[in-house]
Amino acid sequence: MDHEPRNAISHRLVRLATKLKDKLYRDSFVAARCRRFLAHQIRALRGDMSQTEFGKLLDTTQSVVSRLEDPTYGKMTLNSLLEVAAKTDRALLVQFVDWKSLLKMVADESEEASAPAPYNHVDIQSFVQAQALKDAAVGLQPIFYNDAQSDILSSYILNLDWSVYAAASGQQLRTSNLNRAAFCDWMKLRFKSVELPGNSFDQIVVGPRQQQPDIGVPDAHIVETMQRAVGIMQ
Amino acid sequence: MAVHDWYDALPAAVMAEVDQALDVLSREKKWSAPEYKDLSGDCSGLGEIRIDIAQVSDGQDEDLPPLCFRILGFAGPDKKQFTLLVGFQKITGAEYSVECPRALRRKKGVLKDGSRAPQCYFP
Numbered sequence: 620m621d622h623e624p625r626n627a628i629s630h631r632l633v634r635l636a637t638k639l640k641d642k643l644y645r646d647s648f649v650a651a652r653c654r655r656f657l658a659h660q661i662r663a664l665r666g667d668m669s670q671t672e673f674g675k676l677l678d679t680t681q682s683v684v685s686r687l688e689d690p691t692y693g694k695m696t697l698n699s700l701l702e703v704a705a706k707t708d709r710a711l712l713v714q715f716v717d718w719k720s721l722l723k724m725v726a727d728e729s730e731e732a733s734a735p736a737p738y739n740h741v742d743i744q745s746f747v748q749a750q751a752l753k754d755a756a757v758g759l760q761p762i763f764y765n766d767a768q769s770d771i772l773s774s775y776i777l778n779l780d781w782s783v784y785a786a787a788s789g790q791q792l793r794t795s796n797l798n799r800a801a802f803c804d805w806m807k808l809r810f811k812s813v814e815l816p817g818n819s820f821d822q823i824v825v826g827p828r829q830q831q832p833d834i835g836v837p838d839a840h841i842v843e844t845m846q847r848a849v850g851i852m853q
Numbered sequence: 854m855a856v857h858d859w860y861d862a863l864p865a866a867v868m869a870e871v872d873q874a875l876d877v878l879s880r881e882k883k884w885s886a887p888e889y890k891d892l893s894g895d896c897s898g899l900g901e902i903r904i905d906i907a908q909v910s911d912g913q914d915e916d917l918p919p920l921c922f923r924i925l926g927f928a929g930p931d932k933k934q935f936t937l938l939v940g941f942q943k944i945t946g947a948e949y950s951v952e953c954p955r956a957l958r959r960k961k962g963v964l965k966d967g968s969r970a971p972q973c974y975f976p
Contacts, residue, residue: 635872638865638868638869638872641865643864643865643866644865644866644868644869646866647865647866647867647868647869647870648869648872648873650869651869651870651872651873651874652873654873655870655873655874655876655877656873656876656877658877659877659880659881689887690874690877690887690888690905691887691905691906691907691919692907693907725876728879728880732880733880
Protein backbone atom coordinates (compact mmCIF):
# COMPACT_ATOMS: atom_id res chain seq x y z
CA MET A 620 0.00 0.00 0.00
CA ASP A 621 1.43 3.35 -1.02
CA HIS A 622 -0.63 5.60 1.13
CA GLU A 623 -1.87 5.46 4.64
CA PRO A 624 -5.60 5.45 5.20
CA ARG A 625 -7.05 8.95 5.37
CA ASN A 626 -7.86 8.51 9.02
CA ALA A 627 -4.28 7.56 9.92
CA ILE A 628 -3.55 10.91 11.54
CA SER A 629 -6.65 10.90 13.70
CA HIS A 630 -5.98 7.27 14.56
CA ARG A 631 -2.51 8.23 15.77
CA LEU A 632 -3.85 11.18 17.72
CA VAL A 633 -6.41 9.00 19.46
CA ARG A 634 -3.64 6.63 20.55
CA LEU A 635 -1.42 9.49 21.58
CA ALA A 636 -4.19 11.15 23.58
CA THR A 637 -4.64 7.93 25.53
CA LYS A 638 -0.94 7.73 26.34
CA LEU A 639 -0.78 11.38 27.32
CA LYS A 640 -2.98 10.62 30.33
CA ASP A 641 0.18 9.21 31.92
CA LYS A 642 2.21 12.06 33.43
CA LEU A 643 5.51 10.21 32.98
CA TYR A 644 4.70 9.61 29.31
CA ARG A 645 3.73 13.27 28.87
CA ASP A 646 7.00 14.52 30.32
CA SER A 647 9.04 12.05 28.31
CA PHE A 648 7.09 12.80 25.14
CA VAL A 649 7.83 16.52 25.36
CA ALA A 650 11.53 15.87 25.97
CA ALA A 651 11.78 13.29 23.21
CA ARG A 652 9.84 15.51 20.83
CA CYS A 653 12.14 18.49 21.41
CA ARG A 654 15.35 16.51 21.04
CA ARG A 655 14.42 14.27 18.17
CA PHE A 656 12.35 16.67 16.09
CA LEU A 657 14.92 19.46 16.33
CA ALA A 658 17.67 17.05 15.28
CA HIS A 659 15.46 15.89 12.42
CA GLN A 660 14.77 19.47 11.35
CA ILE A 661 18.42 20.42 11.34
CA ARG A 662 19.21 17.40 9.21
CA ALA A 663 16.35 18.34 6.88
CA LEU A 664 17.59 21.92 6.65
CA ARG A 665 21.02 20.59 5.66
CA GLY A 666 19.38 18.95 2.65
CA ASP A 667 21.91 17.62 0.15
CA MET A 668 24.84 19.43 1.76
CA SER A 669 27.43 17.40 3.61
CA GLN A 670 27.83 18.06 7.32
CA THR A 671 31.12 19.83 6.49
CA GLU A 672 29.45 22.08 3.92
CA PHE A 673 26.59 22.83 6.28
CA GLY A 674 29.13 23.54 9.01
CA LYS A 675 30.74 26.17 6.78
CA LEU A 676 27.36 27.81 6.28
CA LEU A 677 26.89 27.90 10.04
CA ASP A 678 30.48 29.02 10.67
CA THR A 679 31.13 25.90 12.65
CA THR A 680 32.65 22.45 12.31
CA GLN A 681 31.34 19.15 10.99
CA SER A 682 31.46 17.68 14.49
CA VAL A 683 29.17 20.42 15.80
CA VAL A 684 26.70 19.72 12.98
CA SER A 685 26.88 16.03 13.79
CA ARG A 686 26.06 16.79 17.43
CA LEU A 687 23.15 19.03 16.45
CA GLU A 688 21.75 16.20 14.34
CA ASP A 689 22.21 13.62 17.09
CA PRO A 690 18.73 12.84 18.48
CA THR A 691 20.18 11.74 21.82
CA TYR A 692 22.37 14.81 22.34
CA GLY A 693 19.76 17.13 23.77
CA LYS A 694 22.20 19.76 25.00
CA MET A 695 21.85 22.29 22.23
CA THR A 696 21.60 25.81 23.56
CA LEU A 697 19.08 28.45 22.62
CA ASN A 698 21.94 30.48 21.18
CA SER A 699 23.10 27.67 18.91
CA LEU A 700 19.54 27.20 17.65
CA LEU A 701 19.21 30.95 17.03
CA GLU A 702 22.48 30.79 15.14
CA VAL A 703 21.16 27.99 12.90
CA ALA A 704 17.96 29.98 12.36
CA ALA A 705 19.85 33.13 11.40
CA LYS A 706 22.32 31.40 9.10
CA THR A 707 19.62 29.46 7.28
CA ASP A 708 17.17 32.40 7.31
CA ARG A 709 14.47 30.37 9.05
CA ALA A 710 12.24 31.45 11.88
CA LEU A 711 12.67 29.84 15.29
CA LEU A 712 9.88 29.61 17.83
CA VAL A 713 10.59 28.45 21.38
CA GLN A 714 7.56 28.77 23.57
CA PHE A 715 5.39 26.90 26.02
CA VAL A 716 2.19 25.68 24.44
CA ASP A 717 -0.96 23.90 25.52
CA TRP A 718 -1.36 20.23 24.71
CA LYS A 719 -3.87 20.77 21.93
CA SER A 720 -1.36 22.97 20.13
CA LEU A 721 1.29 20.30 20.52
CA LEU A 722 -1.06 17.68 19.09
CA LYS A 723 -1.72 19.89 16.08
CA MET A 724 2.01 20.15 15.46
CA VAL A 725 2.50 16.41 15.87
CA ALA A 726 -0.29 15.81 13.35
CA ASP A 727 1.35 18.06 10.77
CA GLU A 728 3.19 15.62 8.53
CA SER A 729 3.91 18.08 5.74
CA GLU A 730 7.41 18.51 4.36
CA GLU A 731 7.24 22.14 5.44
CA ALA A 732 6.93 21.00 9.03
CA SER A 733 10.26 19.21 8.75
CA ALA A 734 12.11 21.70 6.56
CA PRO A 735 10.41 25.09 6.70
CA ALA A 736 11.05 27.51 3.87
CA PRO A 737 13.49 30.40 4.25
CA TYR A 738 12.32 34.01 4.36
CA ASN A 739 10.61 35.10 1.15
CA HIS A 740 9.16 38.60 0.96
CA VAL A 741 6.62 37.77 -1.75
CA ASP A 742 5.28 34.85 0.25
CA ILE A 743 4.99 36.98 3.34
CA GLN A 744 3.15 39.70 1.45
CA SER A 745 0.70 37.24 -0.07
CA PHE A 746 0.08 35.69 3.31
CA VAL A 747 -0.58 39.04 4.95
CA GLN A 748 -2.94 40.10 2.18
CA ALA A 749 -4.81 36.83 2.27
CA GLN A 750 -5.09 37.06 6.04
CA ALA A 751 -6.42 40.61 5.87
CA LEU A 752 -9.04 39.54 3.37
CA LYS A 753 -9.92 36.52 5.38
CA ASP A 754 -10.52 38.77 8.36
CA ALA A 755 -12.60 41.04 6.19
CA ALA A 756 -14.63 38.12 4.90
CA VAL A 757 -15.72 37.21 8.40
CA GLY A 758 -16.48 40.81 9.18
CA LEU A 759 -13.62 41.29 11.64
CA GLN A 760 -12.14 44.31 9.98
CA PRO A 761 -13.07 46.26 6.89
CA ILE A 762 -10.01 46.36 4.72
CA PHE A 763 -10.62 48.27 1.52
CA TYR A 764 -10.79 51.77 2.85
CA ASN A 765 -8.55 53.28 0.17
CA ASP A 766 -7.22 52.48 -3.31
CA ALA A 767 -4.31 50.41 -2.05
CA GLN A 768 -6.63 48.27 -0.01
CA SER A 769 -9.14 47.94 -2.78
CA ASP A 770 -6.31 46.56 -4.91
CA ILE A 771 -5.97 43.81 -2.37
CA LEU A 772 -9.63 42.92 -2.69
CA SER A 773 -9.23 43.02 -6.41
CA SER A 774 -6.32 40.59 -6.40
CA TYR A 775 -8.09 38.40 -3.88
CA ILE A 776 -11.16 38.09 -6.03
CA LEU A 777 -9.18 37.54 -9.21
CA ASN A 778 -6.64 35.13 -7.71
CA LEU A 779 -9.23 32.98 -6.06
CA ASP A 780 -11.54 33.26 -9.04
CA TRP A 781 -14.15 34.77 -6.85
CA SER A 782 -17.16 36.41 -8.25
CA VAL A 783 -19.13 39.43 -7.18
CA TYR A 784 -22.88 39.32 -7.17
CA ALA A 785 -25.32 41.99 -6.45
CA ALA A 786 -29.06 41.73 -6.27
CA ALA A 787 -32.11 43.33 -4.94
CA SER A 788 -33.86 41.33 -2.28
CA GLY A 789 -36.11 43.77 -0.57
CA GLN A 790 -33.93 43.88 2.52
CA GLN A 791 -32.79 47.22 3.73
CA LEU A 792 -29.16 48.05 4.20
CA ARG A 793 -28.10 50.61 6.69
CA THR A 794 -25.83 52.31 4.16
CA SER A 795 -27.04 55.31 2.18
CA ASN A 796 -27.91 55.24 -1.50
CA LEU A 797 -24.97 57.48 -2.14
CA ASN A 798 -22.57 54.96 -0.63
CA ARG A 799 -24.11 52.10 -2.50
CA ALA A 800 -23.79 54.01 -5.73
CA ALA A 801 -20.11 54.72 -5.05
CA PHE A 802 -19.45 51.09 -4.35
CA CYS A 803 -21.34 50.03 -7.43
CA ASP A 804 -19.26 52.35 -9.62
CA TRP A 805 -16.08 51.07 -8.07
CA MET A 806 -17.12 47.50 -8.74
CA LYS A 807 -17.98 48.27 -12.34
CA LEU A 808 -14.65 49.95 -12.82
CA ARG A 809 -12.67 47.02 -11.48
CA PHE A 810 -14.69 44.09 -12.64
CA LYS A 811 -16.00 44.85 -16.06
CA SER A 812 -17.76 41.54 -16.35
CA VAL A 813 -19.75 42.09 -13.20
CA GLU A 814 -23.34 42.85 -13.84
CA LEU A 815 -24.74 45.15 -11.27
CA PRO A 816 -28.39 46.07 -11.47
CA GLY A 817 -27.88 49.82 -11.39
CA ASN A 818 -27.95 51.32 -7.96
CA SER A 819 -30.97 49.44 -6.85
CA PHE A 820 -29.27 46.43 -5.32
CA ASP A 821 -29.20 46.06 -1.59
CA GLN A 822 -27.12 42.94 -1.27
CA ILE A 823 -23.64 42.24 -2.45
CA VAL A 824 -22.22 38.78 -2.11
CA VAL A 825 -18.65 37.76 -2.78
CA GLY A 826 -17.96 34.08 -3.14
CA PRO A 827 -16.24 31.34 -5.09
CA ARG A 828 -17.28 31.33 -8.73
CA GLN A 829 -17.73 27.56 -8.70
CA GLN A 830 -20.09 27.71 -5.78
CA GLN A 831 -22.22 30.66 -6.63
CA PRO A 832 -23.80 31.85 -3.46
CA ASP A 833 -27.52 31.99 -3.08
CA ILE A 834 -28.12 35.66 -3.54
CA GLY A 835 -31.42 35.38 -1.79
CA VAL A 836 -29.80 34.17 1.42
CA PRO A 837 -26.35 35.76 1.57
CA ASP A 838 -23.84 35.02 4.25
CA ALA A 839 -24.53 37.47 7.03
CA HIS A 840 -20.86 38.13 7.70
CA ILE A 841 -20.11 38.96 4.09
CA VAL A 842 -23.10 41.21 3.79
CA GLU A 843 -22.13 42.96 6.98
CA THR A 844 -18.57 43.41 5.73
CA MET A 845 -19.80 44.75 2.44
CA GLN A 846 -22.17 47.08 4.19
CA ARG A 847 -19.33 48.38 6.24
CA ALA A 848 -17.10 48.67 3.19
CA VAL A 849 -19.73 50.58 1.28
CA GLY A 850 -20.00 52.94 4.20
CA ILE A 851 -16.28 53.44 4.35
CA MET A 852 -15.88 54.08 0.64
CA GLN A 853 -17.98 57.20 0.47
CA MET B 854 7.19 -11.91 22.23
CA ALA B 855 5.49 -10.14 19.34
CA VAL B 856 6.87 -6.69 18.64
CA HIS B 857 3.69 -4.98 19.77
CA ASP B 858 3.71 -6.91 23.04
CA TRP B 859 7.28 -5.75 23.52
CA TYR B 860 6.27 -2.17 22.73
CA ASP B 861 3.22 -2.22 25.02
CA ALA B 862 5.35 -3.45 27.93
CA LEU B 863 7.90 -0.63 27.62
CA PRO B 864 8.16 1.90 30.45
CA ALA B 865 6.36 5.15 29.57
CA ALA B 866 9.60 7.11 29.19
CA VAL B 867 11.04 4.60 26.73
CA MET B 868 7.75 4.32 24.86
CA ALA B 869 7.74 8.09 24.34
CA GLU B 870 11.24 7.92 22.87
CA VAL B 871 10.26 5.03 20.59
CA ASP B 872 7.18 6.93 19.45
CA GLN B 873 9.17 10.00 18.60
CA ALA B 874 11.94 8.05 16.89
CA LEU B 875 9.35 6.32 14.69
CA ASP B 876 7.57 9.60 14.01
CA VAL B 877 10.79 11.23 12.85
CA LEU B 878 11.72 8.23 10.70
CA SER B 879 8.30 8.29 9.04
CA ARG B 880 9.09 11.84 7.91
CA GLU B 881 12.54 10.98 6.52
CA LYS B 882 12.83 10.34 2.80
CA LYS B 883 15.94 8.26 3.25
CA TRP B 884 16.70 6.36 6.40
CA SER B 885 20.27 6.51 7.61
CA ALA B 886 22.48 6.55 10.70
CA PRO B 887 22.22 7.28 13.52
CA GLU B 888 18.57 6.20 13.63
CA TYR B 889 18.72 3.36 11.13
CA LYS B 890 21.20 0.80 9.86
CA ASP B 891 21.03 -2.05 7.37
CA LEU B 892 22.39 -5.17 9.00
CA SER B 893 24.76 -7.68 7.44
CA GLY B 894 26.20 -11.13 8.15
CA ASP B 895 23.83 -13.41 10.05
CA CYS B 896 21.34 -10.53 10.20
CA SER B 897 21.46 -9.84 6.48
CA GLY B 898 18.06 -8.89 5.04
CA LEU B 899 17.15 -6.96 8.14
CA GLY B 900 17.50 -3.37 9.19
CA GLU B 901 17.51 -1.97 12.68
CA ILE B 902 15.88 1.13 14.06
CA ARG B 903 18.19 2.47 16.75
CA ILE B 904 16.77 4.32 19.67
CA ASP B 905 19.42 5.50 22.10
CA ILE B 906 18.27 7.31 25.19
CA ALA B 907 20.68 9.46 27.16
CA GLN B 908 20.58 8.83 30.89
CA VAL B 909 20.52 11.71 33.33
CA SER B 910 23.77 11.59 35.28
CA ASP B 911 22.36 13.05 38.52
CA GLY B 912 25.31 15.31 39.19
CA GLN B 913 27.98 12.75 38.38
CA ASP B 914 31.01 14.02 36.49
CA GLU B 915 30.87 11.47 33.72
CA ASP B 916 27.88 10.93 31.48
CA LEU B 917 26.24 7.55 31.88
CA PRO B 918 26.16 5.40 28.76
CA PRO B 919 22.87 5.68 26.85
CA LEU B 920 20.18 3.02 27.04
CA CYS B 921 20.04 1.33 23.64
CA PHE B 922 16.88 -0.10 22.17
CA ARG B 923 16.68 -1.78 18.80
CA ILE B 924 13.78 -2.73 16.54
CA LEU B 925 14.61 -5.19 13.80
CA GLY B 926 12.55 -5.16 10.64
CA PHE B 927 12.63 -4.93 6.88
CA ALA B 928 11.52 -2.53 4.16
CA GLY B 929 8.30 -3.91 2.74
CA PRO B 930 6.30 -5.89 1.88
CA ASP B 931 4.94 -2.94 -0.14
CA LYS B 932 6.46 0.36 -1.13
CA LYS B 933 6.90 2.93 1.61
CA GLN B 934 6.32 0.30 4.26
CA PHE B 935 8.61 -0.95 6.98
CA THR B 936 7.65 -4.01 8.95
CA LEU B 937 8.67 -4.11 12.60
CA LEU B 938 9.57 -7.65 13.60
CA VAL B 939 11.41 -7.77 16.91
CA GLY B 940 12.21 -5.24 19.61
CA PHE B 941 14.82 -5.59 22.34
CA GLN B 942 17.20 -3.71 24.58
CA LYS B 943 20.77 -3.98 23.43
CA ILE B 944 23.06 -4.42 26.38
CA THR B 945 26.09 -6.40 25.23
CA GLY B 946 25.45 -6.98 21.54
CA ALA B 947 25.08 -10.69 22.08
CA GLU B 948 21.30 -10.23 21.79
CA TYR B 949 21.58 -10.23 17.99
CA SER B 950 22.44 -13.94 17.91
CA VAL B 951 18.98 -14.68 19.32
CA GLU B 952 16.94 -11.81 17.90
CA CYS B 953 18.14 -11.87 14.28
CA PRO B 954 17.11 -15.50 13.62
CA ARG B 955 13.78 -14.75 15.28
CA ALA B 956 13.29 -11.66 13.11
CA LEU B 957 14.26 -13.55 9.95
CA ARG B 958 11.71 -16.28 10.74
CA ARG B 959 9.03 -13.65 11.22
CA LYS B 960 10.04 -11.89 8.02
CA LYS B 961 9.58 -15.14 6.14
CA GLY B 962 6.13 -15.53 7.67
CA VAL B 963 5.09 -12.00 6.78
CA LEU B 964 6.26 -12.35 3.21
CA LYS B 965 4.26 -15.56 2.93
CA ASP B 966 1.16 -14.13 4.59
CA GLY B 967 0.91 -10.33 4.81
CA SER B 968 -1.99 -10.50 7.27
CA ARG B 969 0.51 -11.54 9.93
CA ALA B 970 1.78 -7.96 10.01
CA PRO B 971 -1.23 -5.66 10.39
CA GLN B 972 -0.75 -1.94 9.88
CA CYS B 973 -0.06 -0.12 13.10
CA TYR B 974 0.18 3.51 14.12
CA PHE B 975 2.74 5.40 16.18
CA PRO B 976 2.66 7.17 18.47
